[in-house]
Amino acid sequence: MASETDRLIERLAREAEPVRRLAPPLHRAAIWLAVVAAALAAVIFAFADLDVFARRAADEKMTLELIGTVLTGILATIAAFELSLPDRARSWALLPLPGLALWIASSGYSCWRHWLTYGPDGWEIGESWNCFRFILGASLPLAASLVFLLRRARPLAPLPCALMGGLGVAAIAAFALQFFHPFDVTFMDLAVHLVSVAIVVGAVGATERLSERRLALR
């Protein structure tokens, strides 16, 4: 057996081509976030009704919600890049928690206020389907580009890394949604947002899981 290990070492050394070292994870996350921010800014300036947004953003809880989503997006993206490397602690997965708590608390508060004003009528599905379509539609290209970059590290534990990436992408999509969402968040909105985020996180995780199995079969 030991001689097999020796033979393996000889083979690996023979096959060892020069490799391009990956940049530090924070740099890679910053570059991806900067590109996404530029693209989002272009879309928002071109299509969003900024006057309506400015009126809504004057509300404190709305500002908190915006900070919550964008913070979750940034922190989860950083955590995903860190977790893609083999020597990083699993506790990186806790990084987006502050943003996530702020996001859930501020959305939850909006819903509660909405319930006090409208009662059970707040459950009407109304515009929520548009939010659903928006979050899924915006997440798709973001997720594709992020997964492409994360996989360059060939993560040994792809699932936590993919789940973090999925959360980051969904949070950024939910942030962008606020620019095209000319009304307060209702119960149904929150439910739809949560379902869409869960779908994005689950889909990215499942894709990674499948490709991991394919690799294992080779």
Added chain:
Amino acid sequence: MRGVSEADKDRGWSQLMAAAQAGDRRAYERLLREAVPFIRAVVAHQHRRPDRLEEVVQEVLLAVHRVRHTYDPARPFRHWLAMIARRRSIDALRRRGRTEANEISDEFAYETFADPAANRELEVSAATDGLGEAIAGLSPPQREAIELLKLREMSLKEASRASGRSVAALKVNVHRAIKALRQRLQGE
């Protein structure tokens, strides 16, 4: 390497890996050879059987090769290597758990023949082992009744003549013996 501190050793490995990333095959081979005892020590926490241990060590070497571009020479090499070794080792343990959950280990399975008739002798001896012990545990009159009537297949009259006991006594003893055997064998 005696007399060299752990920090120096780590720096040395880190430099070897940086050279390997740049394509220095000799440095890479030296690094892997030097690292094998360290990998073996990490893997030995989960795998004690020597063949299994060596298998997992080889998996760790393959993983190191696959992700060698992720190593940052500014960070400690041993930590990077230990994390890969631990992760691969736990993965191997999980895989083994899954495999063993779907398989059974039976030493007689190796002695099974394709022709069912060829197995009969083996099965009978395995099944009668317990019965023999149970019969030995019976009271002497009960054991005698079972031996004469059931094992030697004598009639009640023949058994009565051979043992000097009455037919009625033999009937009672064999009935009690069978009841006792049933209880003993079911209770096992």
